[in-house]
Amino acid sequence: MKQIAFYGKGGIGKSTTVCNIAAALADEGKRVMVVGCDPKHDCTSNLRGGEEIPTVLDTLREKGMEKMSLSDIEKRIDIDEIVYKGYKGIYCIEAGGPKPGYGCAGRGVIVAIDLLKKMNVFEELGVDVVLYDVLGDVVCGGFAMPLRMGLAEQIYIVTSSDYMAMYAANNICRGMKEFAKRGGSRLGGLIYNVRGSLDAEDIVTEFAKKLGTEIIGKIPNSLLIAEAEIEGKTVIEYAPDSEIASIYRELAKKIYKNKNGVIPNPLENEEIMQIGKRVKERIRSLRS
Template sequence: AFYGKGGIGKSTTSQNTLAALSDLEQKILIVGCDPKAVSTRLILHAKAQDTILSLAAEAGSVEDLELDDVMKIGYKDIRCVESGGPEPGVGCAGRGVITSINFLEENGAYDGVDYVSYDVLGDVVCGGFAMPIRENKAQEIYIVMSGEMMAMYAANNISKGILKYANSGGVRLGGLICNERKTDKELELAESLAAMLGTRLIHFVPRDNIVQHAELRRMTVIEYAP
């Protein structure tokens, strides 16, 4: 699972990582757990995928949906699902994550998949957003952060959530991924935070405009400029 502060680039980072994995002939399912529903758009070359919650609202309930209604196939046959969220100010987005994951399990979405990736909003580690951590849905959590204070604050909070459930389940913090924002001493700050959390800095992603160029075309970098 990929966690991180809103706007930090976790959806872009996760989709680029998964596109590279799919080039290695791995079968992948992406489960977007962010109300913005932007976890799959680079894979699908689309604006935003219809979400489980919005489709359920149209159909009447989640029980009225079929797996084919909510799952789209994108780049290199990557399977894509977005849980979505309620209208702003109404309901609980975390509850939507729980509903969506339960629906996917009941309908066999995980069959024949090598990797399942959860792309999760990490500003608020409430019960719903913590579900991949709490109920052993994810084995490894990667936190996307930068040298900015609030991004590191969110990373620390997410780590607390992982620690809370690590003993009761198999979930572990895989490491930090630093998305460079050109702040002062960013690499040193990221390495220092990783050391304090007892983890490692997996990768320091240098800022490069090619990522934005690819995003404008709704593509991953590996597809846009292989």
């Protein structure tokens, strides 16, 4: 079983990327599981026609088991109460979070992953690949769990050529480098998701090189992505013969087959600021 985690700045397109990769792998006959690690619990909705599923934490709260030990929970809950099926049988799980204003938002990730392991869910369902869709650029607490101690074999960071997206990616790499000292996950590469009018692939390529990695795939702007999401679908399902669907399929193959990973070398503040200045210059050139 291969476990892969996806990180990146909030709103950068992680869930869109993860769901399309999951759909592409499922089309290839793989048994895929997507674990949504965002308290908003909408990571898997595009695999289920836009329908959101009950989260692990919500299910435990409703059953009065929120404060029970994992051993007690394991005896009182069934797999189908926390795992739901989506497109092509993809297993969907949403970790969820605490009630607003109470507790750590990362607790749902910790509870969900520990419970999945305790109940031997991966083995029971015969999963080939697990994709973790992790909240924004947070690399502390539960949100760091997929990369701590090498739970995920590889980490992929989704970024655009926006300065703040690369700034967030650099912070994620700082966390990865720290966890690597204790056996943490390796960086498989960057996924360049073009957003808006700025397509500065050369700047992102240079950024990746400085980190010690590469861009493993580029996702161009496509109105089909927005159309598909309005229907609660991936482009793999909505427009299977489209060019953008082919791009996602190729990316999915690369990620699944990739066995390489590096400990990133995060940029110092001055270096990342220099990249920001280059982005600013590129934006100004577009305006003129």
